[in-house]
Amino acid sequence: MKSYDWIVVGGGITGAAVSYELAKKGFTVLLLEKYPTLKGATRYSYAILPYWSSTTDLTNQLFQEAKERYHCLSEELETSTQFRELDLLLTIALKDDPEKIAATFNHYNTIPHLISVQEACEMEPLLNKEAIAGALTVRNGHVSPEATTLAYSQAFTRLGGQIEIAEVTGLVKTGDNATPRYHERITGVYTTGKTHHAANVVICAGGISRHFLKSVGIHTRIYFTHAEMLEIPPTDLQLHTNVMPAVQERFQCEATTSTAEFEQMWDEPGHEFVPFSLDAGAIQFNNGCIRIGQISRVLTDPHAKIDPVQSEVAMRSEIGKILPALEHLTATWHHCLIAYSADNLPLIGAIPNQEGIHIFSGFSSPFAFVPPLAKRFANYIVGENDEIIKQLSPHRFV
Structure with missing residues (x-):
């Protein structure tokens, strides 16, 4: 043996x-x-x-x-x-003050640069200039x-x-x-x-x-979220940057739900501690496919059933506000579990x-x-x- x-x-x-x-x-x-x-x-x-x-x-x-x-x-x-480096655009919502959002990034090792709506749209022509108050930009690494x-x-x-x-x-x-x-x-x-x-x-x-x-x-x-995204097959449409919201709700959900007070409940199926979050972002890979999303749900049952129709509608609606050209492209809904710690x-x-x-x-x-x-x-x-x-x-x- x-x-x-x-x-x-x-x-x-x-x-x-x-x-x-x-x-x-x-x-x-x-x-x-x-x-x-x-x-x-x-x-x-x-x-x-x-x-x-x-x-x-x-x-x-x-x-x-x-x-x-x-x-x-x-x-x-x-x-x-397929390692490469590309520009990341962190979009700032219309309701937010760009200077205040920029200040929340001051503790990072490399502080993203605050740019105007016009500058953001020059970097990423697919952006809807009416949907953002500005953006932050910094270089990212990326692989397949x-x-x-x-x-x-x-x-x-x-x-x-x-x-x-x-x-x-x-x-x-x-x-x-x-x-x-x-x-x-x-x-x-x-x-x-x-x-x-x-x-x-x-x-x-x-x-x-x-x-x-x-x-x-x-x-x-160790904990997990149910993550959902849409994958657009290879397309001639070209994203010049990686686009993500400057304020990402997913991380706040993770911090809130990994405290000791929830520990026992994590071992009981059927709990949803907080409403789902939706962080509208998009990235295009070398082969031309685009992944957009993502929805994060904190459900204690790893096998919980999720309605892909409602999720797809929500993700398309949110990404359509920022990147209108992506909203109606053919895409496939996917779901997986993402691990995180306390x-x-x-x-x-x-x-x-x-x-x-x-x-x-x-x-x-x-x-x-x-x-x-x-x-x-x-x-x-x-x-x-x-x-x-x-x-x-x-x-x-x-």
Whole structure:
């Protein structure tokens, strides 16, 4: 019976990057992914790299490492990530005072530049000048989420890593009914019809991580929103910038709903803590497709049913105010879960009181933070001291 050094659960950007970095260290690694084609938050991501938005020494260091990493990552992985830099426009609503909105960005490492309506429309001719009071602009990094994840996965298999398409249904534990839970050890995972054994398991399952871990009796302070977006197939219409609202409600929803007072309710299906938020933004990828959205719903049931018709109407209406040319283009509605934590930083490392299991999830900016942190995680596993990985440990919430 084959046993691996590591089993990685989840084949999105987090799982693919962690698998690659662990395999680079010489570990035998099995990556398990439920779907044969990319789905979930990785597939429907904007894949923006907001280097400018750091507010602490820790996030500033990670953003700088990410920027350096992406400049050489395609060469290292031998496949293009479609890395590029482009202008971001943060639109300011008519009801808001541009100077006051600009002041809220003064604590960022790179302060976006306040520009007039006319200047914004010169940068992005598709903007509706009657719908905004101004805008902020700054340079962003950007990659293709599909290309980047595929690049990591292919590089992983070239190193001898194995990928299997299978749904993980449970964890293999040592001990018996008399063994205290904190003396148990995770020694593998169950999939439909199979058991895989490993010295360590790392959960990289994004928004479903909390639900999965709860199903096997493990509590973590990780949460999720139901995110919705529309994808327009490749079009000749050209966006010159990435457009997002300057005031994004999603982050306020996350901060409000990850406090200790809601913790017990998170494990009960059927709760919706706050009304849904809609942040009207749009980004065009190299192949010409455009993703617009997004709606964020804080629903405690990961399998909650959502009416795509009403959501599409709402998203089209809001994006139509800012970018009228996009409102009526053919598009497909998509839905996924997005993970977040109680302090807007990811959870990385061993799960408290349970040997053999780790987590690598909860990223607010996954395509920026995952490459440097996956590398740091693998270095930490082989004994390198890393104060950043220690700071991101799930133990901080115990």
